[in-house]
Amino acid sequence: MLRLRCLWWTSCSSSSLHSNRQFLNSTIKSSSSSSLFRSSKMEAVSYSTQSSSSKKLLFRQLFEKESSTYTYLLADASHPDKPALLVDPVDKTVDRDLSLIKDLGLKLIYAINTHVHADHVTGSGLIKTKVPGVKSIISKASKASADLHVEAGDKIQFGDFYLEVRATPGHTLGCVTYITGDDADQPQPRMAFTGDALLIRGCGRTDFQGGSSEQLYESIFTLPKDTFIYPAMITKGSRKWMLKEPFDCQVSTVGEEMLYNPRLTKDEETFKSIMENLKLSYPKMIDVAVPANMVCGLQDLESKAAA
Ligand SMILES: N[C@@H](CCC(=O)N[C@@H](CSS)C(=O)NCC(=O)O)C(=O)O
Numbered sequence: 001m002l003r004l005r006c007l008w009w010t011s012c013s014s015s016s017l018h019s020n021r022q023f024l025n026s027t028i029k030s031s032s033s034s035s036l037f038r039s040s041k042m043e044a045v046s047y048s049t050q051s052s053s054s055k056k057l058l059f060r061q062l063f064e065k066e067s068s069t070y071t072y073l074l075a076d077a078s079h080p081d082k083p084a085l086l087v088d089p090v091d092k093t094v095d096r097d098l099s100l101i102k103d104l105g106l107k108l109i110y111a112i113n114t115h116v117h118a119d120h121v122t123g124s125g126l127i128k129t130k131v132p133g134v135k136s137i138i139s140k141a142s143k144a145s146a147d148l149h150v151e152a153g154d155k156i157q158f159g160d161f162y163l164e165v166r167a168t169p170g171h172t173l174g175c176v177t178y179i180t181g182d183d184a185d186q187p188q189p190r191m192a193f194t195g196d197a198l199l200i201r202g203c204g205r206t207d208f209q210g211g212s213s214e215q216l217y218e219s220i221f222t223l224p225k226d227t228f229i230y231p232a233m234i235t236k237g238s239r240k241w242m243l244k245e246p247f248d249c250q251v252s253t254v255g256e257e258m259l260y261n262p263r264l265t266k267d268e269e270t271f272k273s274i275m276e277n278l279k280l281s282y283p284k285m286i287d288v289a290v291p292a293n294m295v296c297g298l299q300d301l302e303s304k305a306a307a
Pocket residue numbers: 067117118119196202203204205206233235278280281282283284285
């Protein structure tokens with residue numbers, strides 16, 4: 001079951017979702033059948049899509065200040081079980097995330113990681129101790145342990161929606177991007193959870209954990225252009241137009257990044273040279289985070305759960 005190319009939690013229905021949303025330069029325009037709302041209390045920005053057939057994707061962008069990490073909550077809110085997943089949860093904000101999930105009446109089924117993060121500890125281990133039955137997910141290529149390992153082409157089903165796995169290595173070994181499905185009954189435009197591979201006006205560094213500038217450049221350019229990107233972290237490049245962090249929804253498209261990202265508008269050789277000369281400091285948490293994330297946050301859990 002675990003090695004199925006499609007991870008089925010619940011059966012699919014043939015109902016279709018027709019989003020009436022219009023997307024222009026990463027702006028979400030509300031229409032009568034969709035809504036955009038913000039909750040500063042939860043440090044989240046959210047929207048949902050709803051069609052005449054009442055299929056509804058629930059979405060939240062949640063922020064963790066210390067590591068500047070974004071966690072994403074997705075759920076099939078129109079499914080009777082309201083199955084939900086978290087992409088890149090952080091250990092420090094697990095209680096907030098679970099409280100939101102409880103308030104919304106969702107059933108968390110997956111805690112998904114885009115890669116072995118170096119700047120924070122994943123929340124997937126802690127979530128597993130608090131919500132029995134939740135499965136942690138990471139790529140097989142990351143060589144980290146988890147309940148489920150995914151590879152390019154795999155599909156992660158939650159209700160009538162799914163995420164497709166794309167290999168986007170280069171920031172670290174085994175980085176993947178999770179993209180919503182491209183079938184007619186899936187949200188349009190597609191949404192990509194890029195981890196640290198493709199950031200808004202930036203990209204992940206490539207100087208440790210099996211990083212490769214060449215691989216990163218090539219893998220980013222495989223992503224479909226009209227897809228929204230939701231990165232795992234905020235960068236200097238995208239901070240500059242936030243009104244008041246962290247409450248502005250941070251989103252771009254692959255195509256917009258091809259046009260305006262100061263690293264990706266360059267040819268591959270120039271890109272490699274930029275990446276070699278970033279002169280970034282060693283991440284403060286790396287010596288704690290990487291070993292913990294190699295076991296998907298399943299270290300030291302008794303003390304954390306009791307805290
Ligand atoms: N200050 C942070 C580390 C910042 C950093 O290096 N971020 C990484 C992703 S987490 S390893 C990165 O790829 N940055 C890209 C960039 O261009 O900044 C800390 O000490 O935690």
